C-alpha cells in the first residue's frame with residue numbers, strides 16, 4: 001500500500017468535521033511531500049530540531065503542529081511559524097509561549113494537554129491541576145496565546161472500554177472548561193484525541209482532531 005492509499009482509507013472512515021493531523025515524526029521530508037501531494041496540509045512533529053529542518057525543505061502552506069514534550073528553551077525556534085501546540089502542560093510553558101508570541105508579533109494557539117491515561121509516563125496536566133490553572137486566570141491577560149481546546153492520549157492497551165472511558169473523560173473535561181471558562185471564546189473548540197490504534201473510538205467519543213502517524217507512513 002502507498003501513502004496515497006492509506007490516506008484514502010482514512011478519509012473514508014473519518015467524518016468530514018474531524019481534522020486529520022498527519023504525524024510525520026522520524027519520517028523524511030520526501031514522504032511528507034507524498035502526503036502533501038494527496039492534499040494533506042496539517043503535519044505534526046514532536047521534536048523541535050527535526051521540525052525546523054524539515055520545515056525548510058517543504059512547501060510554505062503546511063500547517064505545522066507541535067505534538068511532543070516542549071522544552072521552554074526551544075519555544076523560540078518554532079514561535080515564528082507554529083500553527084498549534086498540542087502539548088501545553090504548565091503555566092511556565094505558557095508564559096514562555098506568550099513571550100515568544102510577543103517577540104514575533106503573533107498569537108500562538110495551544111491545547112491544554114491533559115493526563116487521562118493510567119500510565120504515569122504520559123505527560124500533561126492532571127484534571128485538577130488544569131482546573132487550578134484555568135481558575136487562576138493568568139491565561140486571560142496574555143494577548144499572544146490562545147487556548148484552543150484540549151488534547152489527551154489514552155492508555156496503550158487492547159482494552160477498548162478502558163480507552164473509551166479515558167476519551168470520554170477528556171470530552172467531559174472539555175465540556176466543563178467550555179461552560180465555565182470559554183463560553184465566550186469560539187476559538188476554544190478542539191478535542192485532539194485518537195492515534196493509529198484508537199482513533200475510531202476517539203471519533204465516536206467526540207474527537208475533532210486525530211493525530212495519525214503509523215497508519216499513513218508505516219512503522220517508525
Ligand SMILES: *Cc1c(COP(=O)(O)O)cnc(C)c1O
Pocket residue numbers: 023025046067068153195196197211212213214215
Ligand atoms: C507519535 C504520536 C502520535 C501518532 O502515533 P501513531 O500511533 O503512529 O498514529 C500521535 N500523538 C502523539 C502525541 C504522538 O507522539
